[in-house]
Amino acid sequence: MPINHIIVLDNRPEGEATVNNFKLITAPTPELQEGQVLVKHHYLSLDPYMRGRMSAAKNYAQPQPLNEVMIGGTVGEVLESKHPKFSPGQTVQCMGGWQAYSVINANTPGALKRVNAEEISISHYLGAVGMPGVTAWYGLNKIIQAKAGMTVTVSAASGAVGSAYGALAKARGCKVVGIAGGRAKCDYVVKELGFDACVDYKEHTDYIALSKALKEACPNGIDGHFENVGGMVLDAVMLRANDFARIAVCGMIAGYNGEPLPMTNPTLILKSRMAIEGFIVSEHMEVWPEALAELTALVASGQLKPRESVAQGLEAAPEAFIGLLKGHNFGKQLVKLI
């Protein structure tokens, strides 16, 4: 069995997460038991939710245990199999974690899934045609309840969730306006992803100013919003929200470091009769088949052109992850492990 390289959580962040919270170790991969499959990872996905797991505080999921492999989605190939449904060479997806190889109990429902490596690049199963894509789909359809003619917005628009959201919203006949950090990202959101407009939040120092920029981009107000960030962005959007606006809350990335991140004007929830709802997509598995079918078609047809930031090698994962939390990535953040 090959020697495995593994990144574990060494200690929990006090304030901002840093690369020193992680530790790279090596260990032999264990012998396979009946029903198990050895997977060689090609790509590891880095996602904001991992920051929440690094803290011991109350969250919707169990904290990441110390000295164990960091949780993470992966795609790769079967190297060895003791399960009748899997054989070497097959392309598969699993929650393999931040490591070169994983041993998966293939009898656990949903633990190991074959994916089609021909129609689209396998890395997209970690992004547009994976959890981030379905996340966008759920928020847009089930919470925002998007319909043709609505103006909908999304923060972190150039990211994996945001780009899928834009393509899905356009397919529904919405006007879609992104919010992103920096001119380059905003240009990409409009020119490559096909959003109607994109507002650069870094050009504005407070939510009032950002809100004015949103008013120019959304002269008819905002009917639905998908929140990946929170803080000043959410405050600005709420000020421009139309009556009966619906807001899907998927991320509060700016609050992960534990600093207070209040909502400035909750009274607007009442004044505009808004609905605000938080969700995590793994609790809504019933929508995945429908969502993935639509997302696969959008990628295959070129209507959704997901961009990826690819860090090379497992040892680059911590720095790439810290960069993701600071918005340094451009599109879906991956680590290439081969």
Place this chain on the structure above:
Amino acid sequence: MPINHIIVLDNRPEGEATVNNFKLITAPTPELQEGQVLVKHHYLSLDPYMRGRMSAAKNYAQPQPLNEVMIGGTVGEVLESKHPKFSPGQTVQCMGGWQAYSVINANTPGALKRVNAEEISISHYLGAVGMPGVTAWYGLNKIIQAKAGMTVTVSAASGAVGSAYGALAKARGCKVVGIAGGRAKCDYVVKELGFDACVDYKEHTDYIALSKALKEACPNGIDGHFENVGGMVLDAVMLRANDFARIAVCGMIAGYNGEPLPMTNPTLILKSRMAIEGFIVSEHMEVWPEALAELTALVASGQLKPRESVAQGLEAAPEAFIGLLKGHNFGKQLVKLI
């Protein structure tokens, strides 16, 4: 025609509303035109929403115009009628405003409604069997989606909305816990209204302390909450909210004076996958018949015993209204005009 006594909005509040924002004037009541009815008001309802109308700022309704009669719900008797469906002596309900008499165009749908003065006291049509009662009904059923076994909470529990909410929640088999200001109100909420418990927010100086008291009263957490107040109370409830908790936002009374009233931990919306929704009951007229039927039955059977604070005489209305905003009332705040 009788001489009318009218309270108008003389000037808009800067900060807190005061009695000096209002002015009492007299004027003759106009001659009736065809289709009009002259109503002599017996009771005027005072409600927190009026504070929102006093400001010129964006709100869900038009601001109250200066130098015009203050808006308000009334019950009374028909004095004269030029409409075939109404005749003198009938008991009616209308939005008659802060004045002794009103002239109502009875052809406007919903403008004038006959009420039954035999089964229950007519003042209840301004409270438990009126807008406040239906407000409680809508929030509990349509937003919180209350079911047997849930723990549900309400702020301003001793008020008109809160008392109806408690009776409705008990009828559904919920555990219902109130939040109110002062020992007398809390005792009333438990002993007279039949809540399972009531937490006195005035005993706590911050939301953390209030949250601990809520934990004792709601050891299984909070599944649904009806918010009449906002601020520290909402912060405390959110900290105790269970996964998938639903919060109906009906009032943010603490924010009406324009001071910033942030939500301290909006990240909890995501962590607990909460749904928070604002509403005003006049936009949901389709539920009124069903809601009023249930509320009438609860009052007639004694399961809902609404308490009233009654100020005497139109000239007492401004002070009673300011008291309402400060929580000095005990139960539904009315002004008796006869």
